[in-house]
Amino acid sequence: MNANDQVLVDIAYKMAQDIDTEILMTTMGWHKLELSDGLVHGKRYLTVHPDNGEHWNEMMTWMVGTFGATAHDGVWTPDMRWYANNAKFWFQDPADLTLFLLKWS
Numbered sequence: 172m173n174a175n176d177q178v179l180v181d182i183a184y185k186m187a188q189d190i191d192t193e194i195l196m197t198t199m200g201w202h203k204l205e206l207s208d209g210l211v212h213g214k215r216y217l218t219v220h221p222d223n224g225e226h227w228n229e230m231m232t233w234m235v236g237t238f239g240a241t242a243h244d245g246v247w248t249p250d251m252r253w254y255a256n257n258a259k260f261w262f263q264d265p266a267d268l269t270l271f272l273l274k275w276s
Contacts (some may be wrong), residue, residue: 204276206268209261212249215268216261217268221275230275231255233275 173178203222208215221227233254235241242248246256254261261266 204272207259211246211254214250214263216263217253217261217265218261219268219271220259226275230260233274234260234271237270244268 198200205220205222207218207220209218210216234255238253241251241253241255246254246261250263252263253267260271262271
């Protein structure tokens with residue numbers, strides 16, 4: 172197998188994995204969550220972006236009930252436990268992100 176063939180095999184494998192994952196997530200009712208991080212007032216926060224806004228209101232209700240209210244002015248109040256901004260939830264504590272993922276993924 173030459174290098175071009177290997178690239179095609181690798182791409183096909185990745186596509187098959189993505190398709191299988193999407194089918195499994197849909198079948199099981201799981202939600203795709205994109206993880207990242209960012210800075211708020213110089214502090215590192217872990218972020219999660221739900222793939223669509225279908226459950227956003229339910230997630231917000233759960234967030235407030237679980238972690239308490241966040242700032243009404245978005246990310247402008249420093250040192251909050253969590254924020255909701257830019258279609259993402261921002262977590263200061265990695266354990267809070269883990270709890271979110273256990274609930275919503």
